[in-house]
Amino acid sequence: xxARQQYVSGAMLGWLGITLTTEVGAFSxxxxxxxxxxxxxxxxxxxxxxxxxxxxxxxxNEGSAQRNSLLKSITESEEGMQNPGRNFQSVAPGRWRVCYxxxxxxxxxxxxxxxxxxxxxxxxxxxxxxxxYEFPLLNLSGYLSVSGTYGSVNEQICRVDxxxxxxxxxxxxxxxxxDDVPDSYSKAIIRNIGRQLFIEAxxxxxxxxxxxxxxxFDFELLGTRxxxxxxx
Numbered sequence: 001x002x003a004r005q006q007y008v009s010g011a012m013l014g015w016l017g018i019t020l021t022t023e024v025g026a027f028s029x030x031x032x033x034x035x036x037x038x039x040x041x042x043x044x045x046x047x048x049x050x051x052x053x054x055x056x057x058x059x060x061n062e063g064s065a066q067r068n069s070l071l072k073s074i075t076e077s078e079e080g081m082q083n084p085g086r087n088f089q090s091v092a093p094g095r096w097r098v099c100y101x102x103x104x105x106x107x108x109x110x111x112x113x114x115x116x117x118x119x120x121x122x123x124x125x126x127x128x129x130x131x132x133y134e135f136p137l138l139n140l141s142g143y144l145s146v147s148g149t150y151g152s153v154n155e156q157i158c159r160v161d162x163x164x165x166x167x168x169x170x171x172x173x174x175x176x177x178x179d180d181v182p183d184s185y186s187k188a189i190i191r192n193i194g195r196q197l198f199i200e201a202x203x204x205x206x207x208x209x210x211x212x213x214x215x216x217f218d219f220e221l222l223g224t225r226x227x228x229x230x231x232x
Contacts, residue, residue: 042211044079046070054099058229059116062109063102071100071227075208075216083155084210091212091230092121092150100227103219112137119228125149127160130174142167143174146194159204165194 050070054061061067074080081087098104098117108115113135121127128147133140148162164178167190175181178191209216213230 084207
């Protein structure tokens with residue numbers, strides 16, 4: 001059973017390496033998954049309308065035509081920061097949770113499962129991402145994690161460079177760093193798989209919208225967008 005879990009987790013890591021290499025995350029944390037009470041300086045109509053149609057403010061929501069349209073309205077508005085690629089680092093530190101990524105919920109739904117993805121970004125330019133997965137039909141649950149660095153490329157583009165990957169199978173919380181993972185053959189295997197999947201073409205992401213608690217990335221590989229909210 002454990003060997004099967006490691007195999008499937010390795011395959012899932014491959015998928016996450018393609019789909020999750022994007023946003024950003026936390027310096028201070030709030031394990032409840034709810035806003036810590038801060039207020040964004042950007043309160044535009046397009047953003048408010050999008051928030052109103054989310055069933056789960058800080059968790060992944062199912063894709064829909066209405067949500068796609070409202071997210072497009074945000075990216076076409078002039079409500080956010082100018083030159084988001086350059087300004088990205090000034091607002092990045094903190095915990096960001098992916099609230100909308102239609103390709104993620106679609107693929108997870110095929111296997112009757114759910115994902116919850118968060119990115120922790122730190123002031124020194126380092127970052128970590130933890131993706132919680134639950135697939136009851138496959139008797140699989142746990143966390144897939146990666147770590148690396150983030151930065152700006154130009155006025156419209158940022159990049160993330162992951163260099164480590166690890167898993168926590170069947171656990172209620174992730175290992176915070178790869179150093180916390182007990183040494184084993186599976187640790188080495190997952191680590192090597194992750195490094196093979198960290199490809200340059202998947203490291204650079206145009207930013208469609210940015211403010212102090214919302215970011216929208218263009219994921220050109222799959223022709224979709226990923227939206228994440230910061231816990232203020």
